[in-house]
Amino acid sequence: MSEPQTDTTRVHTRRQARSGWNPLELALLWRSRELLMFYAVRDIKVRYKQTALGALWAILQPLLMMLVFSVLFGKLAGLPSDGQAYPIYTLCALLPWQLFSYAVTQSSNCLLQDAQVLRRVYFPRLVLPFASVIAGLVDFAIAFVILVIMMAAYGITPGWSVAALPLLVLLTIFASLAVGLWLSALNVRYRDVRYAIPFLVQLWLFATPVAYSSSLIPEAWRTVYGLNPMVGVVDGFRWALVGGPEPALGVMVMSVLVTTIFFVGGLFYFRRMERTFADIV
Amino acid sequence: MTITALQISKLSKYYPIGELDAYPTLREAIVNTTRRWFGDANAIKKERGIWALKDVSLEIPVGQVLGIIGPNGSGKSTLLKIISGITDPTQGHADIYGRLASLLEVGTGFHQELTGRENIFMNGAILGMTHAEIRKKFDDIVEFSEIGAFLDTPVKRYSSGMYTRLAFAVAAHLEPEVLIVDEVLAVGDAAFQKKCLGKMSEVAEQGRTVLFVSHNMASVQSLCSRVIRLHQGEVVDDGQPQAVITEYLEASSSVHPVALDERLDRGGEGPARLQEVRVERSDGDGTLRCSSRLRIRLRYKSDGPLMFARFVVSVYDLTHVGLFILDSDASGPLPETMPAEGWVSCTTEPINLTPGRCYVNLRITCSGGTSDYVQQATTFDVEADDFFGTGRLPTRDWSVGLLHNTWTAREDAAE
Missing domain, CATH: 3.40.50.300 (P-loop containing nucleotide triphosphate hydrolases)
Known part of the structure; x- marks a missing residue:
């Protein structure tokens, strides 16, 4: 076939078989940032539609959990809370935890939820897990106001360490994406994942020092414990807000490292699986 | 230029059968991958698929x-x-x-x-x-x-x-x-x-x-x-x-038989499977028209005699609106026991449809469970005829169904 005569001012796209690992094309994701925000806003708007309490749920969930934990673990089991009042100590951890568990659950299921769109329109698929994680930030922000009120009530003023908070929120987001990217791509092919997620999140909660203090873990195992990035996040939150003990450097480094590895790996894995999504979803 | x-x-574009079929489970994937690693030659199933393009x-x-x-x-x-x-x-x-x-x-x-x-x-x-x-x-x-x-x-x-x-x-x-x-x-x-x-x-x-x-x-x-x-x-x-x-x-x-035994994208647990479908006129030869009667003939095959079989033919227009359900149970059951292989045939009254294309989904249930289910098993075209006898040919633009009707005009409401 002869070379086609084309208008060089037009963008050229080639569709062909791709195999194995593909470049990430993050520029494409950046160009789709408007769509990403639309999806995030949609998730937020839809979340509490046709509920009587509406966004009040964003406050109730962490508050009720705090109550249950305070009674069960604080009062009955008498778990230590590094000298802090147990309710505030646990609420401090519940906030990033709920952001994480929401983001992991939503991003893992996002491709199935929008299966119809996947089969019929093309846009960078990475938009979907990113958007569902961002949507979780709104609940987090609402709940954060409650935490601030609680802190005021308990007379706690955070020190300069509060400056680390944005970084810790960022770590939470990337940690949830690190899990969400893998699970969402796997979920398209193996519906088993959908059933495993609630269980996985539940287990993860116990592997994270939300109800208890990480000081319960023997010193020698702390760094290994940090393999769970939420350990670094929760310890960091307590340190930043209510003056908990400074998190061990080893734990933080480990948390950041694990998150980075799984996040980048997840991006590549997602891109690899992406080309078959429309065929099998 | x-x-x-x-x-x-x-x-x-090639679709392997597995991707059209039910979802593979994690267990299957693990078993297959391990077998591939350990070089079990039987693991690689003979692949049957479809070249869609x-x-x-x-x-x-x-x-x-x-x-x-x-x-x-x-x-x-x-x-x-x-x-x-x-x-x-x-x-x-x-x-x-x-x-x-x-x-x-x-x-x-x-x-x-x-x-x-x-x-x-x-x-x-x-x-x-x-x-x-x-x-x-x-x-x-x-x-x-x-x-x-x-x-x-x-x-x-x-x-x-x-x-x-x-x-x-x-x-x-x-x-x-x-x-x-x-x-x-x-x-x-x-x-x-x-x-x-x-x-x-x-x-x-x-x-x-x-x-x-x-x-x-x-x-x-x-x-x-x-x-x-x-x-x-x-x-x-x-x-x-x-x-x-x-x-x-x-x-x-032209009305021609459609073989169904090669269709891979089908549901149901078996054993009875549809082999062929023919959509014909039951009131004469030639093209199917707005006022024709329909005959749908189905060839099936099973392991043994069919017990309490029920055949359902659903007819849709191209916008996926259901037009008819021809259900052997609803309109008078088939014999309780039927031979392991054979034909069932369904004949209708005039279809009263505007000209256009329709498609057909087919289902067999045996003793309550779905035995076979083929979507869009075949299509047929209804051609225009002088349905009302007025020389005005009906078209699909306005409706799917046709109904003979008469009009009168009077000064008062009494009929």
Whole structure:
């Protein structure tokens, strides 16, 4: 076939078989940032539609959990809370935890939820897990106001360490994406994942020092414990807000490292699986 | 010299059976992977699959409106999906020169809980418009869709007509250089369909390239400057709309048996499986017409005698609206025991349908469980006849059903 005569001012796209690992094309994701925000806003708007309490749920969930934990673990089991009042100590951890568990659950299921769109329109698929994680930030922000009120009530003023908070929120987001990217791509092919997620999140909660203090873990195992990035996040939150003990450097480094590895790996894995999504979803 | 908008070279798409079948489970994947690692030769099953597209090559110049026709499963949608980037080809490649937008189904990405206004922005973004672009065209979109007062109502409260109008309105205001449209005009009322067709030819006149898939031959003929026909994944005809369409209608309108035993995309647990379906006239030979009686004959095969078998034939029009359910249990059961292999036949009264295409889903249940289920097992075309005896031929534009009726006029209400 002869070379086609084309208008060089037009963008050229080639569709062909791709195999194995593909470049990430993050520029494409950046160009789709408007769509990403639309999806995030949609998730937020839809979340509490046709509920009587509406966004009040964003406050109730962490508050009720705090109550249950305070009674069960604080009062009955008498778990230590590094000298802090147990309710505030646990609420401090519940906030990033709920952001994480929401983001992991939503991003893992996002491709199935929008299966119809996947089969019929093309846009960078990475938009979907990113958007569902961002949507979780709104609940987090609402709940954060409650935490601030609680802190005021308990007379706690955070020190300069509060400056680390944005970084810790960022770590939470990337940690949830690190899990969400893998699970969402796997979920398209193996519906088993959908059933495993609630269980996985539940287990993860116990592997994270939300109800208890990480000081319960023997010193020698702390760094290994940090393999769970939420350990670094929760310890960091307590340190930043209510003056908990400074998190061990080893734990933080480990948390950041694990998150980075799984996040980048997840991006590549997602891109690899992406080309078959429309065929099998 | 013509400028190329789309260059397709030797494009092929293969679907392995596993991907069409039920979802593979994690357990199967683990077992298969381990076997592959340990070199178990039996692990690699003999693969059976389908080439949805085979060696399709096409060159489409800028400004051409290309119609793509062919029966269900001929590869039309697969071709559009590859060009849109939704799925990758197995072999070959397609080069697209220019910004591309595709409209594979009206209302894709609409969210039930969001309002009309919110969905305009959401859907526009999904289809590739920027926020600024949508804002600029917002008023035009609202006007075109005729939804006016319901702009701030969640779309789940919309009638299906309003829903379709809004969805098409968004898509119609895309300004891509290459536009791909799949069967979107099959929905909505006749007046709105005309409006959409008008919008489409407007797009074409602006020198944009359009790929248009439809079962509605009238709109293909009026819109397109060139038509290709696909059959089992291959381009079998390419040329002037009139010639290609005539050839296609001749090839497909004859009533012929359709083999079903090779169909892989079927449901049900067995053992009884459908082997063949024939749609015929029961009141004479030749073309099926508006007032013809229908006879549907099914050949089945099972391991042993069939107990309490029930055969269900559902007939739909191309907008997936159910027209008839022919259910052997509802209209008088079949014998309790039937031979392991054989034919069942269903004969109807006059079908009273307007001319157009219908498709048929088939189901066998045995002792309550689904034994076999084949979607879109076959299609048939109803041709026009002088149904009312007045010389006015009915058309599908206005309705699907036909009903004989008489009119009288009097001064008072008494009949």
